[in-house]
Amino acid sequence: MSALVESTGDLLAEIQQMTAEEKAELDALLMAGDAPIWLPQPGPQSAAYETKADIVFYGGAAGGGKTDLLLGLCLTTQEHSIIFRRESVQLTGIEERMMKILGTRKGYNSQDGLWRLPGGRIMELGSVKEPDDWMKYQGRAHDLKAFDEICHFTETQFRTLIGWLRTDKPDIRQRVVCAGNPPTDPQGEWVKRYWAAWLDPQHPNPAKPGELRWYVTDEKGEDMEVPDSEPVMVSGELTRPMSRTFIPSSVSDNLFLSSTGYRAKLQALPEPLRSQMLRGDFNAGATDPAWQLIPTEWVKAAMARWQPRVAKGPMTRMGLDPARGGLDKTSAARRHGQWFDEIVAAPGMVTKDGPTAAAFAAPLVRDGAVICIDAIGIGSSALDFVKGLGLNVFPVVNSEASSGMDMAGTLKFRNLRAEAYWRLREALDPTNPDPISLPNDQELLGDLTAVRYKVVTMGQHAAIQVRSKDEIREALGRSPDKGDSVVLTFVDAIPKPPRDPKKRSWRDRLSSRAGNKGSAQAA
Template identity: 80%
Template structure:
């Protein structure tokens, strides 16, 4: 059919368009296969895509044109919306009804489609309280997890005859910051998931009292704390250029086959486990972190607890996290919502039951951490206050580089411990959030007096990249700061070494 259409002259094509658009013919119909499956899926939250060329953007536009009443399509940056504008114009054959200044397209049948962007992590606030019956995300792996979760919070409509849905389209993440997508749809995308799901299969989830996703057996309401909660369903439907008749006929598949690895595997086959390329200044290579998590095995006999990293939080979306180190092996990270550790006494009460063998509690002593520190010291526990901005006296093992501050010191020491060539590289629990936290840290080399020093990306910058606090990564890294007292010491018997004199 496509070959026949190509042979028509312009007049014949115009006549064919008139016939196709006559009467009640829909403006857009999904292609049979994965695109139709995603269009008709009953899931509350659908992830469609994987490989390139599967008609992902068309699915979002088609939903806006034929199924939804008031939808919004998000891209991370406003400049990326140009392609969506052009594709909608091609489908409609006109830009009539489109207000480019407001990003609002008034469509046939009284439907409305908005275009939105959230370049900065906090830009979701622009859409706070804005009701839409469809929240549609193009290239979902470009968004932070916090942006996605907050934007879908205002999914609603006052029309009971209009279905509410979230549909995400995208390819595998090419940076570590997009790894949260694999965690959110872990049942479909993580090979090690204990109960893997089939493409298109529905799974139901609630947010538990810890603020974490929890899978439940089905759509029936469940108790979460004192609240009866309605689960939301998710699914993932893979697609590729082989499912798109139009692109397949243009030779686009050959273009994808010519891409270098790992991009070829990601875009041609939708391989979510193909290695993403790390930025040049990423402190800890992603593969090192994954290797450390692959080495991890649960232990009944955990051995002596040698240090505890404690990154406390107060309120908001941040969590308090505790990393328990047993030599070169870390136990599972323990986290609690910031609302649970709202002050010093409750933060200290969260940490104390997790400490064994008189292990030193290395605590972030800024903000709420200072109050928790006071209570822990008052209990005569083995405590080390970690202030990331303080000077550090150590030096990197590989050369003459010093550390700009304690934050640089602890993350570089962690990097050295994760190096696969190290005599006994450490083992980290297979936690996707921990992986994202550690991979988000960048470094640079700066001058400090007469010496060169390593400086880490500021914690606030990491927060912007992730859309949340890197609490798990910081908790692990704090157990590598220099000068941790041995298990059994007390707050009264340990004294920090004096800061170095950089003039010498």
């Protein structure tokens, strides 16, 4: 055999040229007692196995040996691993593949999902079907957190589960390894955002496959790229960046599938599945569900229209969606006619009550714009404090009845929430002569495309009813805060800003008080 084998294609070509005696000799070597229990295949699988990244995404196209990589790490480098699938029934394929590698089920307890492997290693199998199922694994330490089909998980599930990546043995490496294909629905779009440097063609500083990039979580709870692995100060605390990378693979990189005709099966798939599974194209259009309220392409078109502005024109409305605590964010959508400024968000722990939510919102409003506030829960407290600042406020109670109709005049709305979302849909419709522009924000894209609707009966009329915020939270694994802040500006009943030049804002009143105080002191 040649000394240099760089890919599974090279290896397959070498094997095919062997004589029967050479193949028998190779089999004997592979079955020898001192042979490694598992070895990565040359090429991308070896690169993913050997990468120094803390968090690696391996895959893209189907058939690249993704599950084998996860199992191989459990067998060779890690001491206590766990492999997650979204649903427990999906773990069967992992069980079967491990049995084929080992040649036995010895050491496997199917009730606990725990496999005691050679060398004293342990591999667990876990599932998180429901959005909050991550709590089943809260505090459970593993030195490898592996995710098979990462695009099936919610972002919150992923981020919380990797929070307990740890070991008490300094010689055991800690790593997160994700495997998967491109998302086939909008709910997996967060993966493209998380690995944007490799997967987003519009990224300002694209990364090469296998290149390491370092990230920390900033004061707003969002990812911030940093130059290298040196610790940085975040909120007064020294923080160690974690490295990420993406390594693409395809069926051509898998020796075991290259000669089985699997590639021809992938070539026969309909688009966009063909591009996603055969070439690992993350930008091939995912199919929208039949009852998705706003088509994904409409939102992407609105973001493509968006351009930053120096002269923004008067602010006409601002949507304020206060956080309800936990991982939620308080979000503000500043609307200037048909153009939206970049969404401003703050962690719920920062805006935890009415006064702090009002303090967050007040500096953002301009030109006497009406602040549309979600007035339920903490929003009612924020509403009171914003009113106290003398700002123009319009409380939105999403469950209240709507008297509006759709543009065609045939459908009513189940409540104000349905009305506002449908008005946003109409504003995004490409047939609209003056469509809106939205900032290029992947989290906002996920929020708006997670909404589903149905047609219900209201008296003598048909009406639109949309998925509740709690249902969207379950689908996304997080609250759709940015999307809701935009939607709040589309309720029909929102009044126009008053034109009374005598009405003064809180800034004017503060300036006046300071001036009066100075005059009194001078006197």
